[in-house]
Amino acid sequence: MVAILPLAGVVAAALTGETAAIPARDIARYAATSAVLAALVAVATGALGSLAAWLVVMHRFPGRDIFAWALALPLAAPAFAVAYAYADLFDVAGDLRMWMRAALGFDLPFEMRTIPGAAFVLTCAFYPYVYLAMRAAFVNQSAHALEAARALGCTPAQAFLRVAMPLARPALAAGVALAVMETLADYGAVQFLSVQTLTTGVVRAWFVFGSLTSAAQFALPLLGAAALLLWIERWGRGGRGYESANARWRPLPVTTLSRPAGLMAGLFCLTLITLGLLLPAAWLVIAFLPVSPDWPRLIEAGGNSLTLAAAGAVVTVALATALALGAARVPHLARLASLGYATPGAVMAIGLLVPAAFVWRLAPGAAQGFGAGLIMLIYAYAARLMAAALEPIDAGLSRVTPSMVQAARTLGRSPSGAAWSVQLPIARGALLTAGLVVFIDILKELPATLILRPFNFDTLAVIADNYARDERLAQAGWPALLIVLIALPAVIWLTRKIAASRPGAPA
């Protein structure tokens, strides 16, 4: 229900409104941009993420144990922050290019404010999704299959291409689908780089034309794409049938790389982390830290971001837990909830405005005002992030065998008492993981917050976007950096935990 209501709202608004709101030709142009961008990001994240995961899982080289978790750190940086940094760094009139033209006599042959530029930025920001999915697939693969391939005459490289990659294809599909979902959902980065995707169309239609119908018409193809991606991602998960679940876990045959090759591998991983996090963060610090920010506004927005992210995390985890505990009885509910995850935040927000408008008309004043706005916002977060929270919680609860719950029943606990005293404590770590995932995503979220936030309620992401849109990029640096700083400890905790987990070891 939580996820479906806004989605139904989008469809209703798009189909029932006046038809001539936006010419179909315009929507097609925006959609084509989105498609090209998504394709570029898919190929780039797929190649880089897979290679990094293969290097880290199957080889020994300097820094490998750190790279194993550090490669996921760019998840702490919102895509728009990466966009600000690169746009400024490679600005045609910026210091770097001025210096290059003067000192070296040539100019770099690219421009950030183009589709390839946006693809570069989004690849830097989203490759960790592919990396994490592929790493999990490689870590869980059967050592026997690889050894059998070697025994049948494959070189390590051939074993990778002919056995490991085909076995990991479902994970690749799932990881790339996630990266593409995020690409389609991104607003802050592409907006700043002046690339007109469907999501920018949704937000602009709402703010510039004030038309729910137009926004919904931009949203409709996104919704279709979301359903397709979700199907691909599910198919990827379904492919776990390849794995031999009961095969005893043995250490994978790890190759120690020679010194030059090891240095190359380390350099490759370092480059990914640098491009995704270190360079943009450093540039934001160098370029914008000297600028004195509007402190009261920044502090208030920081407080709002923290409060909203924490409240959203608590609500989402609570709902997801209830869903997970009840899922044994109604299995397709969870399937429905995950549709929300594939849906861009802007689409979710527009969809929520439809039933909200209905309520306003029924009872003017009832659903208005500050509190109602916040509730709608948290509702949108919960609907969008439900599936992301559900996944770790499900995994955590699967450690509780049915007989443990039944044992609690025969020892005098009611069904809810058994959930409270046995299931939840055992899944405690998973609940924390789910909460942090939601927390980080809400911190970075922009379009839904822009559309649904109460009047004069700013978050860090919102004021960064406001400054950036007003061409006051220097002021946007601070809030963007603050988001990275707040998200980084949570991301480090999560990625270290993921990197430490191995089959055969207690989770």
Add this chain to the structure above:
Amino acid sequence: MSETVALTAQGVSKAYGSRTAVAAADLTLRRGKITCLLGPSGCGKSTLLRLIAGLEVPDTGEIEADGRRLSWAGGAVAPEDRGIGLVFQDYALFPHMTALQNVAFGLRKLPGRQRRDRAQAMLEAVQLGTRGGAWPHALSGGEQQRVALARALARAPQILLLDEPFSGLDAHLKGEVRLSLTEALRAAGATVLVVTHDAREALLMADDLVLMHGGRIIQAGAPRACYLDPVSPDAARLLGEVNLIPGQVRAGLAHTPFGTVPATSCADGPAVVMVRPEGLRLAEAGAPAHVAQVRFGGGYHEVQLKADGQQAHAHVAGAVPETGQTVTVRIAPDLARVFPAEA
């Protein structure tokens, strides 16, 4: 309900979809006695146990304890309100609690201090008094089982159910565990139902034995009576190795290639003679049989015999024949039964 009966189940059935797990089962548990429910895997014995525990609701029939109706067609008192303890096959210890906390889990009604003392006393009763602080994963299989037993017994349930208590244990541990388990159960004076597929363990533990096959209860009684006087070939097979030899009944005697047995209650015609391997004996006089194979089996030799196209095997202690030899055999009447041939 009489003083000596702790629980009765009458006409209890349970089906999952089109598959009938338990069909019209009648069962009586005597107070303070150990009843073993024996059957092959998939025969519905675990389902019957779960029905008694209240984890499943019967389709038909009633379960009653101490004059209180616990389950009826389509309904049941919740498991937490039945006063029936259950030790699970995988023990189902809570991994986030120590052994002592596990045992104290069901004692919520007691105040903190008493609760801990009672849990500690229960652990001591199963010889684990010093292991209270250990986490379940740090305990051996046998220790885990004893913690699970102490946990279930701590609430002083009127009836205790044990699901396959020996399945998770190494073979050499089974005997030891069975002895200490039986001792603990007798000491607690509990009414106990043990579900198992292990005939030997069931015979050694049970006061009352209940045999289940294909969702039905086919025989109930003292272990010795069930072993010596099975009601059918199925019942005979459940309790151990058995030879089923086709034969003919004529005038109160069943004739087989391996000898004759009295068959007073059988009409003339084709029959099946059931004889335990230790009931097929080498003798001075009797039917001639060919020794097809001899295998050393520890306390006895297993001898494959052929006569008149039929096969049977005997457990032979003492003088051992050689392969290829012809011997004379007879059937010990007290270890044999005659059934009419199945249609």
